Amino acid sequence: MNERQELNRNLAQMLKGGVIMDVTTPEQARIAEDAGACAVMALERIPADIRAAGGVSRMSDPAMIRGIQEAVSIPVMAKCRIGHIAEARILEAIEIDYIDESEVLSPADDVRHIDKTKFAVPFVCGARDLGEALRRIGEGATMIRTKGEPGTGDVVQAVRHMRKMQGEIRRIASLREDGLYEAAKELAAPLDLVRFVHANGKLPVVNFAAGGVATPADAALMMELGAEGVFVGSGIFKSGDPAKRAAAIVQAVTNWQDAKLLARISENLGPAMVGINADEIETIMEERGK
Amino acid sequence: MRVGVVALQGDFAEHESWLRAAGHEVWEIRRPQDVAPGGRPPDMLVFPGGESTVQRKLLADLELAEPLGELVDGGVEVLATCAGLILLAKQVDGRDNPWGRLDVSVRRNAYGRQLGSFVGGDRVFIRAPAIESVGPTVEVLSELDGKPVAVRQGAIRAYCYHPELVWAHNRRL
Numbered sequence: 001m002n003e004r005q006e007l008n009r010n011l012a013q014m015l016k017g018g019v020i021m022d023v024t025t026p027e028q029a030r031i032a033e034d035a036g037a038c039a040v041m042a043l044e045r046i047p048a049d050i051r052a053a054g055g056v057s058r059m060s061d062p063a064m065i066r067g068i069q070e071a072v073s074i075p076v077m078a079k080c081r082i083g084h085i086a087e088a089r090i091l092e093a094i095e096i097d098y099i100d101e102s103e104v105l106s107p108a109d110d111v112r113h114i115d116k117t118k119f120a121v122p123f124v125c126g127a128r129d130l131g132e133a134l135r136r137i138g139e140g141a142t143m144i145r146t147k148g149e150p151g152t153g154d155v156v157q158a159v160r161h162m163r164k165m166q167g168e169i170r171r172i173a174s175l176r177e178d179g180l181y182e183a184a185k186e187l188a189a190p191l192d193l194v195r196f197v198h199a200n201g202k203l204p205v206v207n208f209a210a211g212g213v214a215t216p217a218d219a220a221l222m223m224e225l226g227a228e229g230v231f232v233g234s235g236i237f238k239s240g241d242p243a244k245r246a247a248a249i250v251q252a253v254t255n256w257q258d259a260k261l262l263a264r265i266s267e268n269l270g271p272a273m274v275g276i277n278a279d280e281i282e283t284i285m286e287e288r289g290k
Numbered sequence: 291m292r293v294g295v296v297a298l299q300g301d302f303a304e305h306e307s308w309l310r311a312a313g314h315e316v317w318e319i320r321r322p323q324d325v326a327p328g329g330r331p332p333d334m335l336v337f338p339g340g341e342s343t344v345q346r347k348l349l350a351d352l353e354l355a356e357p358l359g360e361l362v363d364g365g366v367e368v369l370a371t372c373a374g375l376i377l378l379a380k381q382v383d384g385r386d387n388p389w390g391r392l393d394v395s396v397r398r399n400a401y402g403r404q405l406g407s408f409v410g411g412d413r414v415f416i417r418a419p420a421i422e423s424v425g426p427t428v429e430v431l432s433e434l435d436g437k438p439v440a441v442r443q444g445a446i447r448a449y450c451y452h453p454e455l456v457w458a459h460n461r462r463l
Contacts, residue, residue, distance in 0.1 A: 007407045010416050010455055014339050014372070017299040036348060038299060038341040073398055074341055075417065097404040097417075120405055247351070254298050254348055255320050 005142055008122030011075070011097070012143035012206035015039055015229055019219070019250050020208070022046050022233040024064075026071035032236070035246035039075040039097065041231070042068040047104050047151030048234035048273065051283060056106045059087040062094050069094070077124070082289040083109025092121040098143070099123045103288035104150045104233075113289060116140030126210065128161045128286055130168035130197070134189035137205055144203060146227075147286040148211020151234050153275025155212040155221065157286055162209055162225045173201040211286075214239070214272045216252035216265055223256035240270030291367075294319045294332035296358065298348040300340015300373055304454045309336070325357045334367040337374025339416065339452050342382075342398065345373055346389070355389055362391050362446070370448040376419055378448055392443050393425025396450075410434050413451040421450060 018038025023029040029040050044060040045053065059080050069076045075097035080087035082101055087108070091099050101114055101123055116123040117140035126147035127133035133144045146165075148158025172183055172194060184194040196204045209222035210231035219230045230253055236246045248265040255261045293309050295302050297318035309316045314334075319325055326332075335358065337345075349355045362368055362378075370378050376398060380390035383398055400420030401408070407416045413434070421438045424430065431440040431447070439450040 003409055007409065007414070007416065008404070010414060010452070011404050011407065013301040013304060013455070014341065014416055016301060016303070016340070017297070018341060018344055033343060034347075036344045036351075038344045069403075074343055075404065092405075095403045095405050122404060247347075250344065251348070251351060254352070258321065261321070 002117075004120050005117070005122075005140065008142035009205050011122060012124070015075070015143075015208075016206055017254060018229045019246070019253055020077065020229070020231045021236055021246060022231075023068060023237070026067045028237055028242075029068045029071045029076075031243050032246060033072045033074050035243050036250035037074060037246065038229070039077055040068065040072060041077045041079065041100065041233075043079055046234045046237060047285075048153075048238050049151075050104060051151040051281070054283075057081075058105060059084070059090065062090060065091075065096065066094060069096075079105055080114075081105040082107040083112050083114060085114055088114050088119060088121075088123075092119055096121060100145075101125050101141075101289075103147060103285045107288050113139050116142075124208075126286075126289075127165065128157075129164045130172070131187035131189045132290060133165060133203060133207070134187060134193040134197070137193055137203070138190040141205065143206050143208065145208040145210040145231055146222075148209070148213070149281070150211050150285055152212050152277070152281065153214040153235060153238075153273045154277055155214070155218045158209050158211045158213065158222060159225065161286075162222060162227060165203075165207070166226045169197055169202060172197045212275075213249070214275060215245075215269075216248045216262055219249045219252045220256035220262055223253055229253060235273055238273035240272075245269050245272075291315070291333045292330070293317075293334045293336060294325065295336040295338065296345075296349075296354070296374075297338075298340075298352070298354075299344045300338045301452070301454065302336075302338040302340075305336050305338045305369075305371075308454055319354065319358070320352070322353050322357055325354070325361070331361060332366065334369065335361060337368065337370040337377055338454070339372035339374065342373040342376035345377055349377070349389070359389060359391070365445050368446040368448075370446065371452050371454060372416065372418060372450065375421075375448040375450060378446065379421075380425075392441070392446055392448055393428050394421050394438075394441060394443075394448075395423045396421055410451075412456055413439065413453075414455045415439075415451045416455075418450045 209227035
């Protein structure tokens with residue numbers, strides 16, 4: 001692994017214990033920063049609206065992203081389509097701090113992801129299980145997140161992915177060394193990364209929860225299950241009082257073990273996003289890119 | 291040594307692992323009751339790397355600014371890296387930082403965005419701040435291109451870079 005990738009893993013380490021919030025305007029970005037976001041994800045439409053609008057969803061207008069970069073001092077992330085090398089190059093050219101190669105947008109390549117080792121800018125990718133996570137890391141992703149169904153406000157998939165990944169990590173760690181070849185084959189993952197998981201009992205990069213987090217309790221649940229931080233998409237700016245809810249989720253990620261504090265910060269947050277039951281939707285984004 | 295790591299956000303776990311490996315007793319401070327467990331304050335406080343805006347807000351929201359400020363004023367040993375340096379600096383981006391204790395002026399993100407992050411010698415700079423000036427009681431411990439990147443003032447040591455990551459860099463996958 002080269003030095004640039006190590007530096008990119010390091011930036012993800014600095015985001016740990018934090019909340020990364022989806023924002024669509026400079027004003028929302030400032031609200032997120034003031035509420036304690038450790039980074040913002042700049043996008044034209046939040047996932048709930050992408051889902052409602054349908055059609056093809058693409059990288060955001062670079063001018064819109066620049067407006068958000070100028071509005072805040074925290075890291076700014078943006079999404080490109082799975083496999084869309086040119087969108088990623090454009091985001092790198094405007095010096096984005098992290099690219100999310102994201103299933104929330106319409107995939108540009110239904111087989112391949114981007115070879116992220118060819119970029120200086122860091123990438124975060126979604127994963128539903130350990131094999132998917134290690135394939136993305138093998139391609140150069142320096143941060144992983146769950147692929148909870150975006151724009152639903154339903155945390156069930158994020159929970160499923162995090163539990164599955166942590167369970168598989170524990171299983172790999174418990175194997176005899178001579179079982180790792182077969183495990184790598186089953187996971188369809190690079191052997192050197194399976195060896196790392198076996199030796200260290202964790203992914204070689206930071207692992208966040210994403211998809212369907214709408215309340216401080218959701219965030220605390222994901223931390224309990226082993227997330228190192230949380231992405232919140234539609235959950236904040238689709239709710240009644242974004243600033244208050246955002247600040248409460250930030251505190252919940254730091255003090256997820258303190259139920260009394262969680263009870264206090266969960267009071268009077270106003271209406272949460274209405275949400276959609278993840279079983280009732282037609283477009284299943286987590287199936288995109290494997 | 292008994293070390294309290296301010297674990298509000300950032301790479302506190304990386305600090306904890308090297309402190310533990312060095313044989314220190316380590317615990318995390320996330321709430322006022324964690325500052326001096328059993329009435330015993332720490333011998334050393336660690337302010338880790340992360341996002342300073344988040345950490346500053348949580349310091350206030352979680353009512354830690356006062357008890358931790360008292361400990362620092364009382365002369366407890368302090369190690370601050372990156373965001374920790376920004377929390378402790380008396381001047382940040384040309385403005386007074388009311389909670390600041392360290393007589394330096396820092397500029398945030400002085401090397402630009404993530405593409406500006408770099409390794410200088412064995413020092414790892416991640417969206418790092420620069421120390422633009424230091425007061426008379428501040429000793430410069432190390433420099434990069436003629437500018438201070440590590441300083442000491444009494445019991446406070448503060449770094450623009452991440453000493454806690456060097457160990458990780460030395461055992462690259």
